[in-house]
Amino acid sequence: MSEKLSNTEVVLLDKVNQLIDDNLGNESFSSDTICKEFGLSRSQLFRLIKESSDLSISLYIRQRKLQKARDLLVNSELKISEITYAVGIDSPQSFSKYFTESYGVSPTEYRKNKDKMTVQYNSQDIYNKVLVESHVSTKTFNKNWLWGIPILLVLFSSIYFFQKNNAIDNQTTTDNSIAILPFKNIGNIDNAFFADGLVEQVHSSLTLLKKLRVISKNSSSQFKDSQKTIPQIASELQVAYILDGTIKQAGSKILVSIELVKAREDKTIWIKSFEAETNDVIGITNKITKEIIEVLREQLSDIDTQQSNKIQTENTEAYNEYLQGRQLLATRTKEKMIASLEKMDKAIALDPSFADAYASKAGVYFSLGNLNYINLDSSFRMAEQEALEAIRIDVANAEAYGLLAAIYRDQHKWEQANTTFQIALRCNPNNAQVNYWYSLMLRSLGMLDEALAYSTKALLLDPLSPVILGGHIRNCSYAKRIDLVNEAIKKGKLLFNDSYLFYWSTGYHYLDIKDYPKAFSDLTKAKQLNPTVKGIEAAIAYTQACMGQDVAAKNYLTTLANIPDNYTYFAMVYAGLKDKENSFKYLEQMAALKQIPTDIKVSPFFKSLKGDKRFDELLKRFGLHDVKVEVE
Structure with missing residues (x-):
C-alpha cells in the first residue's frame, strides 16, 4: 500500500471515481459536487486526487470523461457530437481538442482506426492503471520505474508513425x-x-x-x-x-x-x-x-x-434560402453581405439544425469585420458564436473550424489557432482557403518552411487564385527559396498580368532581396492597377526611403492622418528612413491597442529593428518570440 494514501483513502477514491462516472453527462457536475457528497473540503479532495494521479481535480475529471468517450467511440454508433454531450464536455470543439491532446489522434481518426488504436491505448491504460492502483506519482515513476521508459517510447513513436502515415495518405497523385x-x-x-x-x-x-x-x-x-x-x-x-x-x-x-x-x-x-x-x-x-x-x-x-x-437539411425551402445567401456572399459588397445574413437567418428559422447555414453566417460576420464594414471585435465575437453552433450540430464541419482558426490567429491565440486549423484540415484536407490561411499563420510565427508547404498545397488546389499565388510568392521569398520565387513569378506573369495582388507580392519579394528599383517598379504597377489600397502606397514610400529619396518618403508621411489605422504605415516608413525612435513610437501605440503589423517577424519592413531589445519585447507581448507550434 502506498505511503501517501491510507486504506480509507483508497476506498474513498474508488467512491469518488464511481460518482464521477455516474455523472459524466452532467455538465454542472464539479468538484463542489464531490465535496458535498462525501463531506470533504476542497483541500482534502485536492490532496486525494493529486497524490493518486498527480493531476488537478478538473483534469482528473476530464480524463475520466475522455476514457468513457473513447469507449463510446469504439463500442457505440453515437455521433461524435452526441458522445461530446454524453460525457458532459461543453462543445465538440473542446472535445476534439482534449481528445487529441490526450491520445494523439482526433476522435474521428480514433474511430476510423479503432482496432489499431484500441491496442495502443489499452497499453497506455495499463500504464495509467499501474500508476493509479499503486498510488505512485509521476515523479516517483520517473525515479523508480525506469524500466517502463522504453515501452512508452515505443508506444508514443507508434502513435507518431500512425499520424505521419495518415498525413501521407492524404497526399494526391497527378492521375487522382x-x-x-x-x-x-x-x-x-x-x-x-x-x-x-x-x-x-x-x-x-x-x-x-x-x-x-x-x-x-x-x-x-x-x-x-x-x-x-x-x-x-x-x-x-x-x-x-x-x-x-x-x-x-x-x-x-x-x-x-x-x-x-x-x-x-x-x-x-x-x-x-x-x-x-x-x-x-x-x-x-x-x-x-x-x-x-x-x-x-x-x-x-x-x-x-x-x-x-x-x-444537412431536408427542408427544400431552407436549402434554397441558403443557396441564395451563398451567392450573395460571393459579391463581398456590404449591402449584399447583409442580405446574405438575412437569407441564412431564414434558412435557420426553417431548419434550426442546418449546420452549413450557421457556418456560412459565421463567414459573413468574419468578412464584414475584415472589410471594415463593422467593428472587427464584434465581427469576431459573432462569427465565433455562429461557428461554434455549426460545430455543435456537425462536429466535422471544416468550414466552421477554419473560420474559428482564422479568428484565433487574428487574435494572436497561436496555439488555439494551430489546433483548430489542424482539426479543420483533418475534416477536409482539400480546403484550399484553410490551407492558405494556415500558411499565413505559420509565416507570421516565422515557421517559413512549414508555411511554404501549406501554401504550395493551397496553390495546387486553387491554381488560378491571385491571392494564393501572391501569398505563396511571399512565403517562398521569406524562406529564401529564390528558385521557387522565380517559378511562381513566371507563372504569375502568364496568368495575373492585370492583378495588383501579383505585383504587390513581387514588390515585397524585391524589397526582401533589397532590389529596390525592381520593388519600386512593381509596387508602382500595383498602385496603378488598384490605387485604393493604402498599404501599397506605404510600401512605395518605404522603398523610396531605402533608395535615399527621403524627401519623397517624408512627404508621404505628411499626408497621413495620425490615427490608429495609419500607425502601421508610419512605423514602416520611419523604419525605412532608419528613424528607429519614431518607428518604435508607432509600434508601441499599436501594441497598446493590442495590435501588431502582420508578419512583423519576417517582413522586410522591420528588418532594421531586429536586435533591438524593444523589438524583442514587442514580439514577446504578442507571443511571437521563439514561438513554435506542432505542425502535422
Whole structure:
C-alpha cells in the first residue's frame, strides 16, 4: 500500500471515481459536487486526487470523461457530437481538442482506426492503471520505474508513425485529380441557384475523399461559359479529369445531365441523365453526388470513398434560402453581405439544425469585420458564436473550424489557432482557403518552411487564385527559396498580368532581396492597377526611403492622418528612413491597442529593428518570440 494514501483513502477514491462516472453527462457536475457528497473540503479532495494521479481535480475529471468517450467511440454508433454531450464536455470543439491532446489522434481518426488504436491505448491504460492502483506519482515513476521508459517510447513513436502515415495518405497523385466546371443552366433563371448548389454539394463531397485532389471552385468557376477545350482547361488546372453538367427545367421536372471526361484523351468515360420533380432538389442532389462518387471509385486508383457529404437539411425551402445567401456572399459588397445574413437567418428559422447555414453566417460576420464594414471585435465575437453552433450540430464541419482558426490567429491565440486549423484540415484536407490561411499563420510565427508547404498545397488546389499565388510568392521569398520565387513569378506573369495582388507580392519579394528599383517598379504597377489600397502606397514610400529619396518618403508621411489605422504605415516608413525612435513610437501605440503589423517577424519592413531589445519585447507581448507550434 502506498505511503501517501491510507486504506480509507483508497476506498474513498474508488467512491469518488464511481460518482464521477455516474455523472459524466452532467455538465454542472464539479468538484463542489464531490465535496458535498462525501463531506470533504476542497483541500482534502485536492490532496486525494493529486497524490493518486498527480493531476488537478478538473483534469482528473476530464480524463475520466475522455476514457468513457473513447469507449463510446469504439463500442457505440453515437455521433461524435452526441458522445461530446454524453460525457458532459461543453462543445465538440473542446472535445476534439482534449481528445487529441490526450491520445494523439482526433476522435474521428480514433474511430476510423479503432482496432489499431484500441491496442495502443489499452497499453497506455495499463500504464495509467499501474500508476493509479499503486498510488505512485509521476515523479516517483520517473525515479523508480525506469524500466517502463522504453515501452512508452515505443508506444508514443507508434502513435507518431500512425499520424505521419495518415498525413501521407492524404497526399494526391497527378492521375487522382479532378475539376468540377460550373454546370450550365438552360432555361428557367430560378434554376441558377440549384445549379450552383449542385456544384457546391458535389464539390464538398469530393473534397472529403482521400487521395483525390479537387480543384477549388474559385479556379474552376473561371471557366464558366469558356470556349476553351476540355484538354486546355485541364492543362491550366493541372488535373486528369473534368466533371461537367447541364440543368434544364421541363414543366414540373428538372433534368440533369452529368459527364465525366478523361481530359488528356478528351474522352467521355461516364455520362448519365437524372430526372426529378422541382420540389425534390435535395433528393436528386444527394443521388447525383452518390453516383459520381461511385463512378470515381471505379475509375480512379486507391481513393477512399467511405466518407461523403449529404446536404444537412431536408427542408427544400431552407436549402434554397441558403443557396441564395451563398451567392450573395460571393459579391463581398456590404449591402449584399447583409442580405446574405438575412437569407441564412431564414434558412435557420426553417431548419434550426442546418449546420452549413450557421457556418456560412459565421463567414459573413468574419468578412464584414475584415472589410471594415463593422467593428472587427464584434465581427469576431459573432462569427465565433455562429461557428461554434455549426460545430455543435456537425462536429466535422471544416468550414466552421477554419473560420474559428482564422479568428484565433487574428487574435494572436497561436496555439488555439494551430489546433483548430489542424482539426479543420483533418475534416477536409482539400480546403484550399484553410490551407492558405494556415500558411499565413505559420509565416507570421516565422515557421517559413512549414508555411511554404501549406501554401504550395493551397496553390495546387486553387491554381488560378491571385491571392494564393501572391501569398505563396511571399512565403517562398521569406524562406529564401529564390528558385521557387522565380517559378511562381513566371507563372504569375502568364496568368495575373492585370492583378495588383501579383505585383504587390513581387514588390515585397524585391524589397526582401533589397532590389529596390525592381520593388519600386512593381509596387508602382500595383498602385496603378488598384490605387485604393493604402498599404501599397506605404510600401512605395518605404522603398523610396531605402533608395535615399527621403524627401519623397517624408512627404508621404505628411499626408497621413495620425490615427490608429495609419500607425502601421508610419512605423514602416520611419523604419525605412532608419528613424528607429519614431518607428518604435508607432509600434508601441499599436501594441497598446493590442495590435501588431502582420508578419512583423519576417517582413522586410522591420528588418532594421531586429536586435533591438524593444523589438524583442514587442514580439514577446504578442507571443511571437521563439514561438513554435506542432505542425502535422
